[in-house]
Amino acid sequence: MTLVELLVVLAIGAILTSVSIVALGAIRSRADQAKCASNLRQIGMALQAYADDHHGVFPPTSHTTGASIEEAWVYKLRRYMGDGFDEIRVSPADPKREARLESGGTSYILNSYLFVPEYDPFGRQISQPLNRPAAIRRPASTMVAFTISESAPIGIQNDHTHSGRWESWAAVLQDISPDLHRAGEPTADHTRGRSNYLFADWHVEAWDAADLKALIDSGQNPAVPPK
Numbered sequence: 001m002t003l004v005e006l007l008v009v010l011a012i013g014a015i016l017t018s019v020s021i022v023a024l025g026a027i028r029s030r031a032d033q034a035k036c037a038s039n040l041r042q043i044g045m046a047l048q049a050y051a052d053d054h055h056g057v058f059p060p061t062s063h064t065t066g067a068s069i070e071e072a073w074v075y076k077l078r079r080y081m082g083d084g085f086d087e088i089r090v091s092p093a094d095p096k097r098e099a100r101l102e103s104g105g106t107s108y109i110l111n112s113y114l115f116v117p118e119y120d121p122f123g124r125q126i127s128q129p130l131n132r133p134a135a136i137r138r139p140a141s142t143m144v145a146f147t148i149s150e151s152a153p154i155g156i157q158n159d160h161t162h163s164g165r166w167e168s169w170a171a172v173l174q175d176i177s178p179d180l181h182r183a184g185e186p187t188a189d190h191t192r193g194r195s196n197y198l199f200a201d202w203h204v205e206a207w208d209a210a211d212l213k214a215l216i217d218s219g220q221n222p223a224v225p226p227k
Helices: 003-053 078-088 097-103 169-175 209-217
Strands: 108-110 143-147 194-199 204-208
Touching: 003 078, 003 108, 003 143, 003 194, 003 204, 169 209, 194 209, 204 209
Parallel strands: none
Antiparallel strands: 108 143, 143 194, 194 204
């Protein structure tokens, strides 16, 4: 074998290795996305079961109850999730998965439009939360839960969005992780990849991060419950 032939063989080997790594990354990303979607569906069914047992009302977020594990919404659902609770409350793609497991946190956060009432500058409540199935007019189009931002702290108090502030892509990225399911490192603008979204009829949709950014850039906020 000549030197040129050896170099060709090495180059081909390097290319095949690179392709294999990329392919394995894509396969793992799809598997994690499927498990994450399953988690969200189970959370949705647990939310419904909880509401059925509590006068038609979903559990509150830490905005109302404070930073207590005993009062956290995800722990209110624990008995409805059974033995798989710890596997369900964290996403397999969450880079802070182990830390959230240890701290009692969750990879999934609830839509503040449904769970957090609005207040005027004087502290008076000016809206009612939509934290009950009967108050949601279009369940199939109403977002309930998202995957938490990878940069968010791990504490249990980080359990809901601030969706009313989603006037820019930067504000969205502070709350959620629209590119959680991707092969490789994130891009600077976090638009390569996708994430799962739970709706109030308990179906889950996977949206490309670039599509969500396009909506936000056009002035549309998909977290707003449709009327």
